[in-house]
Amino acid sequence: MQRVSIVGLGLIGSSIGLGLRRWATKSGKRESVIEVTGFDTSLDVQNYAKKLGAVDRTDWNLTKAVERADLIIIATPVGAVRELFEVIAEHGKQGVVVTDTASTKAGVMAWAQELLPSTVNFIGGHPMAGKAQSTEAAEADLFKDATWCVSPLVSASEEAVQTVLGLIAALGAEPLFLDPHEHDGFVAGISHLPFLLSVALMRSVSSDPSWRDVRQLTAGGFRDVSRLAAGSPVMYRDICATNRENIVRWADTAISEMQHLRDLVAAGSDETLDTLEKEFERARDARADWSTAERRSGAMVQDTDSELTSFSMGDQMQQMLFGGLFRRKPRTGIERDRKNTPKTRADRR
Numbered sequence: 647m648q649r650v651s652i653v654g655l656g657l658i659g660s661s662i663g664l665g666l667r668r669w670a671t672k673s674g675k676r677e678s679v680i681e682v683t684g685f686d687t688s689l690d691v692q693n694y695a696k697k698l699g700a701v702d703r704t705d706w707n708l709t710k711a712v713e714r715a716d717l718i719i720i721a722t723p724v725g726a727v728r729e730l731f732e733v734i735a736e737h738g739k740q741g742v743v744v745t746d747t748a749s750t751k752a753g754v755m756a757w758a759q760e761l762l763p764s765t766v767n768f769i770g771g772h773p774m775a776g777k778a779q780s781t782e783a784a785e786a787d788l789f790k791d792a793t794w795c796v797s798p799l800v801s802a803s804e805e806a807v808q809t810v811l812g813l814i815a816a817l818g819a820e821p822l823f824l825d826p827h828e829h830d831g832f833v834a835g836i837s838h839l840p841f842l843l844s845v846a847l848m849r850s851v852s853s854d855p856s857w858r859d860v861r862q863l864t865a866g867g868f869r870d871v872s873r874l875a876a877g878s879p880v881m882y883r884d885i886c887a888t889n890r891e892n893i894v895r896w897a898d899t900a901i902s903e904m905q906h907l908r909d910l911v912a913a914g915s916d917e918t919l920d921t922l923e924k925e926f927e928r929a930r931d932a933r934a935d936w937s938t939a940e941r942r943s944g945a946m947v948q949d950t951d952s953e954l955t956s957f958s959m960g961d962q963m964q965q966m967l968f969g970g971l972f973r974r975k976p977r978t979g980i981e982r983d984r985k986n987t988p989k990t991r992a993d994r995r
Contacts (some may be wrong), residue, residue, distance in 0.1 A: 647680065654686060691781055705743065718738065744762070769796060
């Protein structure tokens with residue numbers, strides 16, 4: 647029997663437990679294949695994870711949770727990882743395989759190199775999946791078809807790497823080997839920057855004196871963009887602390903883009919509005935290209951099947967709500983004398 651210990655029983659840790667236990671059950675001999683032990687600093691979370699069926703048993707003592715394990719999965723905010731490495735270095739058994747799910751990798755790999763003895767096999771990991779930050783939202787299918795980044799220490803054995811790849815396969819995810827520094831640069835743009843933009847939106851509108859009235863008008867667009875602001879403040883604080891340079895670089899780019907769009911809106915001339923429309927079109931086309939990307943198997947990389955229509959989602963919503971009302975280019979300011987009647991957008995195509 648392989649003994650697995652999951653340290654951290656939030657959304658990610660509990661979902662891993664649910665997925666592993668379901669995979670083992672399908673083998674027909676779950677009790678003889680795997681035993682999942684869970685540890686969390688919150689006893690309430692431990693009890694709920696056990697009630698949910700994410701673990702076979704829980705342990706109130708971190709040392710005991712790791713000393714018997716063949717595989718240790720660290721599913722905590724990145725700020726807790728260094729301290730956990732110190733405990734594993736002292737109490738982990740010889741040959742134990744350790745992996746994590748932290749959102750940044752360069753710092754984690756450096757800590758592993760510094761603190762873990764050669765008898766511990768560390769393979770860094772990061773599942774690119776998630777939703778609400780709570781144990782209650784855990785599900786066995788959370789990682790299905792998701793990309794799972796893998797960054798092994800050079801000292802990790804091939805057998806240990808295969809163990810982690812087996813874990814990823816059991817959860818239905820797709821492994822992707824990445825250099826830790828490259829990983830951090832990538833996720834700063836597609837994961838950490840979106841959170842900051844979401845926070846900026848919430849801070850901008852909720853601090854306005856009109857917020858009490860404005861919030862009654864919010865709908866799908868605001869809900870979608872503001873969703874990430876509901877994420878764990880502790881988790882994102884640790885992310886910012888361990889991926890500072892990459893996040894700042896992407897934030898500078900976003901600020902520059904916002905300034906560019908702001909200037910186009912502020913100018914308000916026909917020429918700048920045409921430029922603004924072109925910028926919107928470029929962004930729409932870039933997203934369409936992203937949303938229709940396929941894996942080699944033919945499956946969509948992103949869960950955007952519902953968006954695939956004969957024309958864009960924006961055009962679809964416009965047509966549903968307003969028909970052809972906005973097909974004509976709006977006029978701004980005092981119209982100059984022109985020899986020809988301004989062409990509509992439809993005419994220009």
